[in-house]
Amino acid sequence: MDRAKYLPATLPSRRRLLQSAALATLSTALLPTVRAGAAPRGLDYPQSEWSPASTSNYTVADRPTSHPVDFVVIHVTQATYADTLAIFQNPKKQVSAHYVVRSADGHIAQMVRERDIGWHAGNWDYNTRSIGIEHEGWVDKPQYFTNALYEESAKLTAAICTKYAIPKDRSHIIAHYEVPGSDHTDPGPNWDWTRYIRLVNFA
Numbered sequence: 001m002d003r004a005k006y007l008p009a010t011l012p013s014r015r016r017l018l019q020s021a022a023l024a025t026l027s028t029a030l031l032p033t034v035r036a037g038a039a040p041r042g043l044d045y046p047q048s049e050w051s052p053a054s055t056s057n058y059t060v061a062d063r064p065t066s067h068p069v070d071f072v073v074i075h076v077t078q079a080t081y082a083d084t085l086a087i088f089q090n091p092k093k094q095v096s097a098h099y100v101v102r103s104a105d106g107h108i109a110q111m112v113r114e115r116d117i118g119w120h121a122g123n124w125d126y127n128t129r130s131i132g133i134e135h136e137g138w139v140d141k142p143q144y145f146t147n148a149l150y151e152e153s154a155k156l157t158a159a160i161c162t163k164y165a166i167p168k169d170r171s172h173i174i175a176h177y178e179v180p181g182s183d184h185t186d187p188g189p190n191w192d193w194t195r196y197i198r199l200v201n202f203a
């Protein structure tokens with residue numbers, strides 16, 4: 001297979017790649033929060049921390065060239081932030097999302113590159129056409145939906161929508177339960193969509 005055709009036109013040098021790999025390791029070990037603008041190369045959203053999912057849990061692609069990115073799918077984890085990261089890092093789980101937002105402070109982990117296809121929607125077509133964002137919490141525990149979680153998630157969704165020219169509305173920023181064939185209920189009735197869409201539009 002001609003791998004070169006899947007690579008971006010401007011490649012970082014090998015030295016740069018090695019440096020960024022070293023930085024990524026360092027940032028995980030030593031730097032719990034990555035300053036804006038100081039993120040290691042390879043992240044799609046600079047305000048996030050790269051915490052990669054197992055390569056067994058997503059499909060490598062070259063979006064938006066290989067597939068259009070038309071939707072953002074909003075999820076709630078039904079697990080703690082730490083447990084969610086562990087699940088996506090476990091090759092036996094066969095599940096992933098691009099981002100996970102922490103309840104207490106809105107901290108964001110990126111786990112799958114946006115160009116790759118996360119396994120989050122329970123519908124292959126929607127997986128290929130969407131970015132999945134998980135939010136720490138439970139559908140029946142609204143206290144997990146903090147100001148910080150809404151605000152930081154909305155900034156992320158706004159950046160994604162701008163990047164891929166996705167309209168910032170409820171037809172394109174959708175709930176997991178709205179994905180055809182989904183048997184999930186997240187983010188549930190306590191998710192404040194009016195507030196969220198407003199935040200996305202004013203982020």
Ligand SMILES: [Zn+2]
Nearest residue numbers: 075076176186
């Ligand atoms: Zn979900």
